[in-house]
Amino acid sequence: MELAENYRELDARYYMPAFSRTTEIVRGQGARLWDAEGREYIDCVAGIAVCSTGHCHPTVVEAICEQAHELIHCSNLFYVPHQAELAEKVVEISGLVGGKAFFSNSGAEANEGAIKLARLATGRKKFVAFTHSFHGRTMGSLAVTHKPAIREPFEPLEPACTFVEYGDLDALERAFDGDVAGVIVEAIQGESGVIPAPEGFLEGIRACCDRHGALMIVDEVQTGMGRTGKWFAFQHTQAQPDILTLAKGIASGFPMGALVARKGLEFKGGEHGSTFAGGPLACAAARATISVIEELLPSIPAKGARFADGLAAWNPRQVGLMIGFTVGERCAEVQQYCAEHGVIVNCAADGNIRLVPPLVITDEEIDAAVGVINEALGR
Ligand SMILES: Cc1ncc(COP(=O)(O)O)c(C=O)c1O
The missing domain is CATH 3.90.1150.10 (Aspartate Aminotransferase, domain 1)
Incomplete structure (x- = not known):
């Protein structure tokens, strides 16, 4: 070119x-x-x-081209080609048995969805996130992103978020006040330079969330889709999230994000949506991507x-x-x-x-x- x-x-x-x-x-x-x-x-x-x-990758290119000849967009007013099959596959590889997926256009948007879902499910408002975290640059995902240089110019941000030292479970315990809807965590912090969670940290967050009735959101936007040798980095631990967020590698570069929520957690009529999200091209690219990663894993x-x-x-x-x-x-x-x-x-x-x-x-x-x-x- x-x-x-x-x-x-x-x-x-x-x-x-x-x-x-x-x-x-x-x-x-x-x-x-x-x-x-x-x-x-x-x-x-x-x-x-x-x-x-x-x-x-030829499999991905072919899937996108083939779908582009059939239908580029139809909106979520209709059943979308590839969407349900992709949702089935993403839920299956997540291991969240009985869970459901929802697609977005980016990682930040997937995290926005997770924040909304956690608020809906718990009726609570606040979040806890960790030092050096990165969850995106839209207003909600930015509110749970730690780096002051990118967050502070846009304050005040919603939701209110308490930042706790990554790895410090005692500090996490102290951060709960009865209005915490969820804790959002990267299993390995990517933007801060590849910092893996200390041994037992995710399991500790799981226990803390269970004690306080909050949801555990694991942001696997960067660590997901086979990057760590398992489909998702949390699968190296004993902990399972309530909500898992994905993007980046899911469709080989075609813009796409996703959230997967455990059984019983879901958006109902009109509670969430997006014009482009989960469109035919993105879903075709993601299905092809998953089939290739299955071989590579x-x-x-x-x-x-x-x-x-x-x-x-x-x-x-x-x-x-x-x-x-x-x-x-x-x-x-x-x-x-x-x-x-x-x-x-x-x-x-x-x-x-x-x-x-x-x-x-x-x-x-x-x-x-x-x-x-x-x-x-x-x-
Ligand atoms: C862990 C994590 N979450 C969320 C995001 C935001 O994703 P996007 O840039 O697709 O909005 C990123 C991007 O680097 C990320 O690494």
Whole structure:
């Protein structure tokens, strides 16, 4: 694909400068990307944990094209092709027996839905979330997102939220006051640099929610869809959420989010909705994505371990293909060196490099990427 010659100039003039970017990516295949100058990269970021099946996986491309020829949109006024089958599959892989799904267009929107559902189900108003959490940038999801720099300019936010130190169950216990509808947690904090929950933390949250009649919402927008070697990261623990939220990898890059709620928790007539959510193209892309991930799932632990072994000198935190390590102030410099040497890595918060590659990445690509990252760090 050709970009306009003055692309950067057009962007600077007409697109709001909310992002800082330097590279024009024009093509992707598997775990490879190409920029407008024809340079090739091994992609260890996958559109931030989105392109789960790799770029332009033929099964996903075919499913989208086939559906596009049949019907692009019909609205939720009608039964939507692929929607019910996808809901069945998502509920099945979640393990929330008797549960139901509801689709959205993004992760933030999935969390908005979870917040609404928790309020409806409990009749309570407040939420508890954790330090360094990220749940999205819409007003409700932002209210439960910790990072002051992105939250404070938009205050006052609803719902009211108490932030408790991630991992501190005693502080969580003290945060309940009888009006807490839910606790929202990431099983592994992604935006803050891949910080896994301490052992027993999710089980502790479950017990706390049960004691206080609040709902446990696990945000698996980043950790879900096979990224950690299981369909969902909570499945590495003994805890089951009341509500699970998803997005990112669910449809390989086609915009989509979802929530799955346990048996008995559901939106009824008119309580929630969205024009585009759960449309035919998104559902077709997600069904194809799931069928591909089903095949890939057994290979994820070994691929993750290969990254961790290769990067052992930097003390990585790794669960499946979600890998982070702390490099401090050199983060941006490491990211740039890697890009200049054909490997895309991501500088997450607090000086942490994050790797969330496509699940299709090969051993050869892992070794090549690890080589460049080690070179960057060893300089
Ligand atoms: C854990 C988590 N929740 C929610 C979101 C928001 O998702 P979206 O950007 O699709 O709204 C993100 C995005 O990075 C995320 O990592």
